[in-house]
Amino acid sequence: MSESLLQRAKGVRDFGPEEKIERDRIVESLKQVFESFGFSPIETPIIERYELFASKFGQGDQSDSMKESFKLKDQGLRDLVLRNEFTIPFARYVGMNPNLRMPFKRYQIGQVFRDGPIKLGRYREFWQCDVDVVGNPDVSADTEILMIAQKVFAKLGFEVEIYLNNRKLLNAVLDKYEINKEIATDVIISIDKLDKIGVDGVVEELKNKNIEEAKAREFLQILNVTGTNEEKIGKLQTSLGKIDALQEIEQTINLMPNQENIVFLPSLARGLAYYTGNVFEIFLKDKNVMSSAVGGGGRYDKMIGGFLGKDGDIPAVGISFGLETILDVINKTGISEMKKTVTQVYVLAMGEENMKSAIETADQIRNLGINVDIDLQNRKLKKNLEYANALEIPYVVIIGSDEIEKKQITLRNMKDGSQKSIKPEEIKNYLN
Amino acid sequence: MSESLLQRAKGVRDFGPEEKIERDRIVESLKQVFESFGFSPIETPIIERYELFASKFGQGDQSDSMKESFKLKDQGLRDLVLRNEFTIPFARYVGMNPNLRMPFKRYQIGQVFRDGPIKLGRYREFWQCDVDVVGNPDVSADTEILMIAQKVFAKLGFEVEIYLNNRKLLNAVLDKYEINKEIATDVIISIDKLDKIGVDGVVEELKNKNIEEAKAREFLQILNVTGTNEEKIGKLQTSLGKIDALQEIEQTINLMPNQENIVFLPSLARGLAYYTGNVFEIFLKDKNVMSSAVGGGGRYDKMIGGFLGKDGDIPAVGISFGLETILDVINKTGISEMKKTVTQVYVLAMGEENMKSAIETADQIRNLGINVDIDLQNRKLKKNLEYANALEIPYVVIIGSDEIEKKQITLRNMKDGSQKSIKPEEIKNYLN
Structure with missing residues (x-):
């Protein structure tokens, strides 16, 4: 064209x-x-x-x-x-x-x-x-x-x-x-x-x-x-x-x-x-x-x-x-704060081998009524955080082998950069 | 035309x-x-x-x-x-x-x-x-x-x-x-x-x-x-x-x-x-x-x-x-039950002199997050109940002089015809 x-x-x-x-x-x-x-x-x-x-x-x-x-x-x-x-x-x-x-x-x-x-x-x-x-x-x-x-x-x-x-x-x-x-x-x-x-x-x-x-x-x-x-x-x-x-x-x-x-x-x-x-x-x-x-x-x-x-x-x-x-x-x-995305939580897997677990965890969080986007291309952490930041997604969830073993997730607050290890089913208590 | x-x-x-x-x-x-x-x-x-x-x-x-x-x-x-x-x-x-x-x-x-x-x-x-x-x-x-x-x-x-x-x-x-x-x-x-x-x-x-x-x-x-x-x-x-x-x-x-x-x-x-x-x-x-x-x-x-x-x-x-x-x-x-109206509660005043109170009560109920229609033409009770029935509105609220005096409402369940006297602010507990 x-x-x-x-x-x-x-x-x-x-x-x-x-x-x-x-x-x-x-x-x-x-x-x-x-x-x-x-x-x-x-x-x-x-x-x-x-x-x-x-x-x-x-x-x-x-x-x-x-x-x-x-x-x-x-x-x-x-x-x-x-x-x-x-x-x-x-x-x-x-x-x-x-x-x-x-x-x-x-x-x-x-x-x-x-x-x-x-x-x-x-x-x-x-x-x-x-x-x-x-x-x-x-x-x-x-x-x-x-x-x-x-x-x-x-x-x-x-x-x-x-x-x-x-x-x-x-x-x-x-x-x-x-x-x-x-x-x-x-x-x-x-x-x-x-x-x-x-x-x-x-x-x-x-x-x-x-x-x-x-x-x-x-x-x-x-x-x-x-x-x-x-x-x-x-x-x-x-x-x-x-x-x-x-x-x-x-x-x-x-x-x-x-x-x-x-x-x-x-x-x-x-x-x-x-x-x-x-x-x-x-x-x-x-x-x-x-x-x-x-x-x-x-x-x-x-x-x-x-x-x-x-x-x-x-x-x-x-x-x-x-x-x-x-x-x-x-x-x-400016009476309303415009939103760049509907996504509340962005999930990323550390390593391709953890992708399936990440997809499952994303789905688990979704079932709690939360809008969850996920990195399906297994990009580098830095690139992923940039993406979440640019779209102003407030929280990132990181799934690595450690997390999978402990049945936990790492929740990162994108506003202040703080991170916590929590159980996925508790996530609602930690979101604003 | x-x-x-x-x-x-x-x-x-x-x-x-x-x-x-x-x-x-x-x-x-x-x-x-x-x-x-x-x-x-x-x-x-x-x-x-x-x-x-x-x-x-x-x-x-x-x-x-x-x-x-x-x-x-x-x-x-x-x-x-x-x-x-x-x-x-x-x-x-x-x-x-x-x-x-x-x-x-x-x-x-x-x-x-x-x-x-x-x-x-x-x-x-x-x-x-x-x-x-x-x-x-x-x-x-x-x-x-x-x-x-x-x-x-x-x-x-x-x-x-x-x-x-x-x-x-x-x-x-x-x-x-x-x-x-x-x-x-x-x-x-x-x-x-x-x-x-x-x-x-x-x-x-x-x-x-x-x-x-x-x-x-x-x-x-x-x-x-x-x-x-x-x-x-x-x-x-x-x-x-x-x-x-x-x-x-x-x-x-x-x-x-x-x-x-x-x-x-x-x-x-x-x-x-x-x-x-x-x-x-x-x-x-x-x-x-x-x-x-x-x-x-x-x-x-x-x-x-x-x-x-x-x-x-x-x-x-x-x-x-x-x-x-x-x-x-x-x-x-027929997997979904089609609704004829969005209205959950229909309010009616007994007598034109109670219309303003009815409008206020309707508004009070609305502020609880309930969809409220109201009879603004002061029609007869029978005609009003027919209207609510035809539209399959599940509840009717009746406001008469008695109710106004006692600061109560009469809540009628249109399914079984039962009526209760309650305070308007409690209505949520009585709706299905």
Whole structure:
């Protein structure tokens, strides 16, 4: 193969042991949290029908996401697409399984694909971790999703703030100020930037959308309230009355055992048009480390029903965690000690005649639940210690004729170089 | 969405909770075994460059595997392919990382794709689990791979036989009988069927390849030896002399702590042309349950080097386990009890006023490491018990005003219907 063949496709990555061990650790942490709340895994395929994603209930065939999706055909010339998200396949799955017991709580973790321009931190193949519940219309389900987010980041050791808002609040404000429904989504997208570009920035954008400055300033002032969550709710009630949106936010927060890092942010919108109730977005407390969201989601009661051609709502709420962003944070903060290997103990034989005993001893240690690598090439001691050292394997076990005779092993602590003679079955007591 | 949109792409599958929990369990078992031998995970992308797979060192652009691969282009019109196996990307990875410390031991688990005809048990998107070591030329590495296979199936509760042979043995026989090198691969593929179609069947095929019947019968008789592994090796030494192949087989077996289910099968070839030494294939002892192999692999010392344009060998040996075949066996034998949910305890509040306490109690139990689902809709007791029953959740916790006052919970065993009043922090002692 010529050197030029030694290339990956554009925009995709290899993960060597160090990175993959860490990725697996994070996925395992998320999995544990999701399952601790009774969410079960499902797997939908990577290849989906083009028609499903491009349908008007999905992304629409003229949307940016469809333009940036990988398209292909099978040998029967059927139009296919590599999934670029999990919600549309989930809606299809719910539609194809009418006997699912509700509420249906599932999570899905895996690769998604986008054929877009490559920027820092943007890849063509990346992992997404979604957890959703379908069939529960009550905000208590939203509370549970927020509790999951708290647990996930507590487990990862991230200090986060969870911003919470409700789409109905934004709709109520736009209604009150008689903003044309046709531009409502555009206006909401501008309002969403309040936290980033400030009142003046948003006013400028709204003026370009033909909204009078005075009117814009008035409703932005309402949304730009300060104080505790309770104070903000109080102030907004004064401006807007006891509307559903505020009640939902209040209830969602009040049901939480720990309300500490929940921040009611009345301007939060999250781009997607399909949200119908609470929306949430999670940021590191220290935005200098990472300014993008590490997770986000919301309630989307109309999407699945619309998708399935049903008249009524099929209530759903969920959240998505970005594995790549989480890893960027870990790499930047060094919050986790990356491991170069899964091996805990490295076994080596002194002399080829002792190889079989070494293999047996390695197996004996393995049966104690310890990950054991072994030198099968009978290399020199020095070379072996270098290998163990380079891979940061914490312990080496040496098997020579002496050891075999005494039914013992020599255990070397690679950190401090100390050695002990012990029985192989006792090894667990000596490992950190 | 019209009903007709509620379809998957042809040849791919959804896995609901029950199936996905089981798939995850098996993958986790394999992972644990691989890691217990010091193999670390890596991840290469699903999308690869077409040129890599189609190159003459890969599958060749006219091969059946390339014809049955999914092809696509990115927006830059680069030719891409969805990976149909892990060995070629692994060779690329080794080539792109010249500083890898040898031996390099990795495993990879994930989806592979083939755009072929759909038959029973053949899918277009399926999972493969590969473990390989590169950089160790000694048969001790082959021994380790066989030990991994033993551990994997012992863990899954499968009774298997591991067939072992060496390509050099087949080459030696063909040399001795002066079979034309050009038809050697074809002849080897016929010999591989000895176990299935018997001597007469193979002779028939060989006659069609212009090999005289007498000659064919002679060398098939040599390969068709019976007895223990030792006896077979002895008989073949009588016919062929003390050739390398027989020594390698002897050494590979002799290093194994457990040689019980290792069967030397002199006719075993395994199709692929790239094997250079030991080859192995694993079958259930009871072939009535599953007649296809549940795993297979071998030594391929020339492939990676050829791939990378290197002169010398880059020794490698590995094995691949088929997740789908393993699952077929489990489904057929009922050897594992499939779980409908990950939930261990289902919490319900008697009355909406107790919902917050129920959420807090659920969280308290969760913090003990137990998976807890909770009724957030305050449904009737009967409906809740039906739900827990249908999902086969083993325990239900009931939180009413009485319980809250006494700081206790009512724990119901769903199997026998018995109930107890206990403190929430004691729950672990009462769960099976």
